[in-house]
Amino acid sequence: SWTMPNYIDEAVKKIREQVGSEEVILGLSGGVDSSVAAALIHRAIGDQLTCVFVDHGLLRLNEGDMVMEMFARGLGVKVIRVDASTEFMGFLEGVTDPEQKRKIIGREFVEVFQRESVKLPNAKWLAQGTIYPDVIESAGSKTKKAHTIKSHHNVGGLPETLNLKLLEPLRELFKDEVRELGVALGLPHDMVYRHPFPGPGLGVRILGEVKRDYAELLKRADAIFIEELRNTRDEHSGKTWYELTSQAFAVFLPVKSVGVMGDGRTYEWVVALRAVVTSDFMTAHWAELPYSLLGRVSNRIINEVRGINRVVYDVSGKPPATIEWE
């Protein structure tokens, strides 16, 4: 009968047979799929695996440190962390068009990964966290609407020019199976059950031009929102609002508005909160969060994040709005 420990044994055996004594390189993004793939491959071949974690500076608050803590310290995986934020910010300077931003971030990601992989000349395999829905989606991508509306950059799409053989141990799994596998492999529950996060990261949540200061403000506002969603339970279901929403995040609006603080007038940035409920991300409802929760998040952001004096809540469904603002 099918059990997770059996599945892991089988998967480990298969990876060992495939790879033999050769070396494997994997692009770690902090997302669930690449993380679970890394944990599984590490279980199978240990130090024959090297992960490259490209930090583009547009990740969530402390995410880079968390990835290193979890993999390098927690699981003993070899991880090369590349802080490419200055380079990414440089290429994004003056760019305001969302699709252009996606293209630049995707292109730079591949560029940095490739540069790092050259330093590992013994690697013969490129591992990816491709899961079953990705396989189906790319097979039918010509007809998929989501692809024509936004060019989804995903960390997975690395080039063939690397001349590496592909190792995709999650290819047959659905998302919930990948999550179960992650927990069984010792990844933290909260990490494995996180909301999805787009490949271009905060790059598409800072409207218009991406700037480092905007990213810093946004990271802090977003972390407050997520913390409150995790800490607040719905009295009827007993679940947290983080569990009751499919995706939630803050968006930085490069707009200044007037406020008052003490005797003075402020003129600062606006943050929008977005929280949706959806089963397939193709259509979505805005989440009916309790006013008390929204109020607490707003107060905390305005009090704790200097530079933001106004918080608004997005009450648009998809369609016609998309989940992300860009």
Ligand code: XMP
């Ligand atoms: P939209 O905004 O199109 O988002 O309603 C649907 C889902 O896709 C995610 N998304 C992306 N994911 N690269 C990604 O990897 C992207 O460029 C991208 N754009 C949107 C979004 O977060 C939501 O879960």
